[in-house]
Amino acid sequence: MKESRGYLVIMLMMVVFVITLGLLVAVPVWQTELQREKEEELIFRGKQYAEAVRIYVQKNPGRYPASLKELLDKKCIRKLYRDPLGPGGQWNVILTTGKPPSGRETAAEVMVAPERVLPAIKNAQILGVVSSSTNKSVKIYNDQESHDKWLFFFGQDPKKPPKIVYYGEKK
Numbered sequence: 001m002k003e004s005r006g007y008l009v010i011m012l013m014m015v016v017f018v019i020t021l022g023l024l025v026a027v028p029v030w031q032t033e034l035q036r037e038k039e040e041e042l043i044f045r046g047k048q049y050a051e052a053v054r055i056y057v058q059k060n061p062g063r064y065p066a067s068l069k070e071l072l073d074k075k076c077i078r079k080l081y082r083d084p085l086g087p088g089g090q091w092n093v094i095l096t097t098g099k100p101p102s103g104r105e106t107a108a109e110v111m112v113a114p115e116r117v118l119p120a121i122k123n124a125q126i127l128g129v130v131s132s133s134t135n136k137s138v139k140i141y142n143d144q145e146s147h148d149k150w151l152f153f154f155g156q157d158p159k160k161p162p163k164i165v166y167y168g169e170k171k
Contacts (some may be wrong), residue, residue, distance in 0.1 A: 128153025
């Protein structure tokens with residue numbers, strides 16, 4: 001009777017070992033899949049903002065929104081989406097650095113700034129959004145492997161990426 005209990009304990013330890021080994025293999029795969037889903041959501045939401053800016057410019061020729069909330073107020077976007085990868089869900093916004101591009105041209109240079117600093121920027125003209133996450137991505141989007149390089153803006157040409165100037169960076 002005591003021998004069978006010993007075998008039972010050994011078998012139970014083997015089962016626990018096999019389950020632990022399975023989890024060690026499954027967790028990284030699950031994390032990668034979760035990351036891919038968030039990246040797909042980032043692409044969807046980013047494109048929604050780029051389209052909202054396009055609609056805003058179409059409704060208000062020659063003008064660009066000064067805030068993301070203005071896109072909602074003018075009914076250019078259904079809701080304000082959060083950045084699925086950025087800390088706190090806050091976006092970085094893509095702004096013009098000079099004369100905003102027309103519908104037929106793309107911006108040669110853009111400024112990227114945290115959404116929270118928009119009130120401090122005089123005459124802010126939003127072109128789109130970019131994630132505030134600086135992490136390396138699982139997916140490659142427009143030849144970029146970092147979330148903070150995945151630009152989503154009105155008039156974007158994926159074959160001609162603009163020069164990026166960061167808010168507070170000296171020219």
